Amino acid sequence: MSKNEVLALQQAIDQIDDRLIELLKRRFEHSRRIGVVKKSAAEPPVDPARVQSQRDRFLRQCAESGLDAEMSKQLLLAITNQVIAERLAAAD
Numbered sequence: 001m002s003k004n005e006v007l008a009l010q011q012a013i014d015q016i017d018d019r020l021i022e023l024l025k026r027r028f029e030h031s032r033r034i035g036v037v038k039k040s041a042a043e044p045p046v047d048p049a050r051v052q053s054q055r056d057r058f059l060r061q062c063a064e065s066g067l068d069a070e071m072s073k074q075l076l077l078a079i080t081n082q083v084i085a086e087r088l089a090a091a092d
Contacts (some may be wrong), residue, residue, distance in 0.1 A: 028082070035087040045087035051080060 038045055056077060062072035 016030070024079075027079070028086070031083045032049040032086060035090040038087070039091055046084055051084075055080070 035045055058076050059072055060070070063069060
């Protein structure tokens with residue numbers, strides 16, 4: 001592999017990282033809006049059934065895509081923990 005090929009691949013990774021960051025930003029924005037709606041409706045900030053359903057779907061899709069199971073669980077846990085923390089803070 002030539003130096004130019006490596007550079008091109010690194011640039012592609014940088015672009016993917018940029019998109020991942022934008023997607024995470026949008027995901028958390030939507031989640032915060034859900035928290036606001038739930039708070040105004042006096043609903044609990046977290047729905048355990050939804051969390052479990054989302055977890056099952058996410059991990060299934062990761063497995064089907066050939067992603068490492070442990071990395072997938074850690075990623076989902078980080079996202080879920082952040083969402084729950086933000087929702088609980090907003091509920092106070």
